[in-house]
Amino acid sequence: MAASPRIIxxxxxxxxxxxxxxxxxxxxxxxxxxxxxxxxxxxVCAQGGINAAKNLxxxxxxxxxxxxxxxxxxxxxxxxxxVKAMCxxxxxxxxxxxxxxxxxxxTPEGLLDFRRFGGTLYHRTAFxxxxxxxxxxxxxxxxxxxxxxxxxxxKYEGWEFLSAIIDSKGVxxxxxxxxxxxxxxxxxxxxxxxxxxxxxxxxxxxxxxxVACTGSAQAxxxxxxxxxxxGEFIQVHPTCIPGEDKLRLMxxxxxxxxxxxxxxxxxxxxxxxxxxxxxxxxxFLEEWYPKYGNLVPRDVATRAIHKVVYExxxxxDGQPMVYLDLTHIDRETLNRKLEGILEIYxxxxxxxxxxxxxxxxxxxxYTMGGLWVDxxxxxxxxxxxxxxxxxxxxxxxxxxxxxxxxxxIFGGFxxxxxxxxxxxxxxxxxxxxxxxxxxxxxxxxxxxxISNEGTENPFKLWRxxxxxxxxxxxxxxxxxxxxxxxxxxxDLLARYKKVNLADKSQWANTSFAFARQLKNMLELSRVVVxxxxxxxxxxxxxxxxxxxxxxxxxxxxxxxAAFAGEGAGxxxxxxxxxxxxxxxxxxxxxxxx
Amino acid sequence: xxNRTVAIEIKRQASPDSPxxxxxxxxxxxxxxxxxxxxxxxAANPVTADGRPTTPITxxxxxxxxxxxxxxxxxxxxxxxxxxxxxxxxxxxIRVEPLSKFPLVRDLQVDRSVLFENxxxxxxxxxVDGTYDLGSGPRVFPQQQEANYPLSNCxxxxxxxxxxxxxxxxxxxxxxxxxxxxxxxxxxxTGKVFKEERLRALAGDGGIQECGFAQNCVEACPKQxxxxxxxxxxxxxVLIQKAKDLLRT
Numbered sequence: 126m127a128a129s130p131r132i133i134x135x136x137x138x139x140x141x142x143x144x145x146x147x148x149x150x151x152x153x154x155x156x157x158x159x160x161x162x163x164x165x166x167x168x169v170c171a172q173g174g175i176n177a178a179k180n181l182x183x184x185x186x187x188x189x190x191x192x193x194x195x196x197x198x199x200x201x202x203x204x205x206x207x208v209k210a211m212c213x214x215x216x217x218x219x220x221x222x223x224x225x226x227x228x229x230x231x232t233p234e235g236l237l238d239f240r241r242f243g244g245t246l247y248h249r250t251a252f253x254x255x256x257x258x259x260x261x262x263x264x265x266x267x268x269x270x271x272x273x274x275x276x277x278x279x280k281y282e283g284w285e286f287l288s289a290i291i292d293s294k295g296v297x298x299x300x301x302x303x304x305x306x307x308x309x310x311x312x313x314x315x316x317x318x319x320x321x322x323x324x325x326x327x328x329x330x331x332x333x334x335x336v337a338c339t340g341s342a343q344a345x346x347x348x349x350x351x352x353x354x355x356g357e358f359i360q361v362h363p364t365c366i367p368g369e370d371k372l373r374l375m376x377x378x379x380x381x382x383x384x385x386x387x388x389x390x391x392x393x394x395x396x397x398x399x400x401x402x403x404x405x406x407x408x409f410l411e412e413w414y415p416k417y418g419n420l421v422p423r424d425v426a427t428r429a430i431h432k433v434v435y436e437x438x439x440x441x442d443g444q445p446m447v448y449l450d451l452t453h454i455d456r457e458t459l460n461r462k463l464e465g466i467l468e469i470y471x472x473x474x475x476x477x478x479x480x481x482x483x484x485x486x487x488x489x490x491y492t493m494g495g496l497w498v499d500x501x502x503x504x505x506x507x508x509x510x511x512x513x514x515x516x517x518x519x520x521x522x523x524x525x526x527x528x529x530x531x532x533x534i535f536g537g538f539x540x541x542x543x544x545x546x547x548x549x550x551x552x553x554x555x556x557x558x559x560x561x562x563x564x565x566x567x568x569x570x571x572x573x574x575i576s577n578e579g580t581e582n583p584f585k586l587w588r589x590x591x592x593x594x595x596x597x598x599x600x601x602x603x604x605x606x607x608x609x610x611x612x613x614x615x616d617l618l619a620r621y622k623k624v625n626l627a628d629k630s631q632w633a634n635t636s637f638a639f640a641r642q643l644k645n646m647l648e649l650s651r652v653v654v655x656x657x658x659x660x661x662x663x664x665x666x667x668x669x670x671x672x673x674x675x676x677x678x679x680x681x682x683x684x685x686a687a688f689a690g691e692g693a694g695x696x697x698x699x700x701x702x703x704x705x706x707x708x709x710x711x712x713x714x715x716x717x718x
Numbered sequence: 719x720x721n722r723t724v725a726i727e728i729k730r731q732a733s734p735d736s737p738x739x740x741x742x743x744x745x746x747x748x749x750x751x752x753x754x755x756x757x758x759x760x761a762a763n764p765v766t767a768d769g770r771p772t773t774p775i776t777x778x779x780x781x782x783x784x785x786x787x788x789x790x791x792x793x794x795x796x797x798x799x800x801x802x803x804x805x806x807x808x809x810x811x812i813r814v815e816p817l818s819k820f821p822l823v824r825d826l827q828v829d830r831s832v833l834f835e836n837x838x839x840x841x842x843x844x845x846v847d848g849t850y851d852l853g854s855g856p857r858v859f860p861q862q863q864e865a866n867y868p869l870s871n872c873x874x875x876x877x878x879x880x881x882x883x884x885x886x887x888x889x890x891x892x893x894x895x896x897x898x899x900x901x902x903x904x905x906x907x908t909g910k911v912f913k914e915e916r917l918r919a920l921a922g923d924g925g926i927q928e929c930g931f932a933q934n935c936v937e938a939c940p941k942q943x944x945x946x947x948x949x950x951x952x953x954x955x956v957l958i959q960k961a962k963d964l965l966r967t
Contacts, residue, residue, distance in 0.1 A: 164787070224856075630773070633776045633825075
């Protein structure tokens with residue numbers, strides 16, 4: 126038994142920091158690893174808000190209602206026990222964040238203000254302008270800095286997780302990590318490890334995710350024996366701004382504050398947008414979904430936009446874009462509630478969305494699947510926990526807007542104390558717990574990569590991967606396309622063996638770090654594609670025109686992928702979903718649920 | 719429009735001790751291109767304008783939405799975020815250099831950890847009792863929220879420090895970003911419990927009196943944070959604190 130257990134947290138976004146705070150508060154000490162300085166983690170990109178049924182608008186909202194909206198929004202794929210616990214914990218999480226100083230928007234009386242978001246009929250979303258994720262991350266970052274000052278937290282910023290150290294009994298005993306500056310490879314022993322490494326947007330080339338969201342750490346663990354669950358569930362956000370380097374998110378809060386999605390009824394309408402009269406505008410979401418209107422869940426809105434563009438041929442200027450219109454709302458309200466996101470549009474597109482409707486299109490946004498965990502947030506590798514977007518637990522087949530921030534913090538809050546408890550009861554490792562052997566394995570991989578002679582550029586291979594994944598594994602999926610995509614990935618894996626790094630130096634070599642991530646991305650992409658191929662139904666974000674209905678008999682199940690070895694890719698098994706509280710019912714947003 | 723190209727020159731340095739060299743690149747123009755997408759293009763095809771093979775550029779970046787604060791660099795002489803530096807708005811050749819006031823790591827990557835150290839020194843946090851459920855937070859009126867929110871938007875990009883003539887080794891000045899955070903936390907109903915300590919931390923060498931009122935910071939800030947207002951307010955508070963401390967001794 127370890128008297129003073131060593132806990133490693135990998136990832137310094139909301140989930141990781143939440144876990145760190147709970148462990149430090151309980152008297153534990155933490156080594157915190159992050160590719161970027163933690164204050165620069167992807168959580169800063171979350172814009173619209175955080176859900177909690179505080180019922181401060183006299184609507185009779187309850188945590189049960191939040192629970193039901195989340196399960197229904199996720200098309201019944203999420204295990205209900207942890208989701209219920211999250212929804213019940215959410216109001217207290219908001220209070221805590223408020224106490225930590227998050228500058229939430231206020232009512233005239235000085236109370237928390239709430240806005241509406243997709244997939245619910247209640248004002249349930251607390252927000253700090255349109256930069257809620259940034260404000261939440263800073264609040265947790267500040268608390269962690271406080272514990273750092275007290276010596277309870279040691280940060281390893283600029284270190285990248287490479288693998289877990291697993292002993293002869295299959296128990297995790299630490300990690301190996303790479304110093305992205307000195308390129309030093311080192312083993313770090315630990316009694317428990319919490320992964321909080323975010324989503325995997327990079328599998329799709331361009332997404333709304335940050336550069337660091339490669340899914341590499343999850344994929345490394347999957348290759349070491351961790352189950353990866355529901356990999357095929359990828360959220361495509363309906364409203365993004367296409368860019369050369371990434372797809373920038375235009376928050377759902379734009380619609381929450383009254384933004385309307387439309388296209389001109391006539392293809393190629395030549396009039397300036399403001400001169401198109403109301404009668405000649407098609408507000409297709411409001412027409413198709415009168416109850417929820419523009420605030421249908423993201424998968425529903427995304428498919429509707431897809432349909433209007435590709436089936437009705439009504440994309441703007443023949444491009445796959447539609448209008449998101451805020452110009453009917455007064456400037457002062459827009460500035461108070463949405464300034465952060467309007468600035469993004471202004472800066473990157475050049476038009477003022479207060480004057481001109483925004484042109485938007487769906488883009489890969491969120492990873493519902495992730496490392497399989499039990500209700501204590503532990504993966505099937507004893508000692509490795511996971512929290513936040515890198516695990517699969519809270520969103521089922523589709524995440525509701527503003528549920529990500531609460532799931533990250535809640536998952537961190539659950540995993541931290543559980544990891545500490547686990548670590549305190551862990552028998553000491555035999556010898557070095559496998560550290561030397563894992564270091565040798567990683568050294569060999571690194572040596573082979575840096576000295577590899579070939580012709581392939583890793584960044585080019587990645588572009589090809591992104592194109593394939595976006596084409597075949599996002600909004601609309603066909604088995605034929607998914608098979609093509611898997612074959613393409615197999616080809617890319619073969620070509621990866623011929624990767625030649627233009628940079629062979631041993632100092633801040635970003636190509637080297639990227640090439641290591643790329644191998645993991647390729648393996649994880651096969652999990653996404655094959656998982657989608659096997660799931661012959663449509664559920665939440667996973668949509669197959671050839672199998673348009675949900676099939677609870679066959680597929681009300683969690684997909685679990687296990688790595689079958691180099692070349693073999695994933696092997697799948699299925700697990701029943703915990704539906705003990707809410708009986709699955711058809712999910713229809715064109716009628717009251 | 720065929721074959722329209724973009725000329726970009728990047729200051730390279732392989733390590734802190736290596737000499738620096740400028741490399742020229744000529745890239746195919748694409749709509750909406752920014753300095754980051756240009757460097758992504760170079761990574762996929764690392765060849766200079768004169769056809770010489772080179773290495774991908776090392777630089778910090780993450781969100782590419784000007785909210786994570788990673789990709790600050792000097793572009794055409796101006797400290798700014800590379801992700802929001804649209805190629806079409808820049809004079810060519812676009813000259814890209816690392817920030818000059820921070821230890822260089824490689825190419826455009828510098829070590830800006832000094833800002834995080836400064837934030838620790840001024841206790842830039844709200845000392846909550848614990849994370850268990852203690853009920854709702856203090857009541858905050860919208861006017862107060864609207865005053866604090868801009869300060870809380872600081873992305874730690876360090877542009878304000880880069881452009882400050884007083885931010886150098888001789889003065890040890892903490893820089894505008896840290897001062898604005900002192901104002902933010904001193905304004906908070908609970909955070910102000912450390913108000914005196916924060917002001918004292920800014921009272922000594924490298925503290926707020928090093929500010930030369932050049933006002934470059936507020937112009938460079940990509941988030942339009944009212945930095946000079948924060949400096950004036952905190953200057954006054956520091957003076958008052960000094961006077962109080964003097965009377966107490």
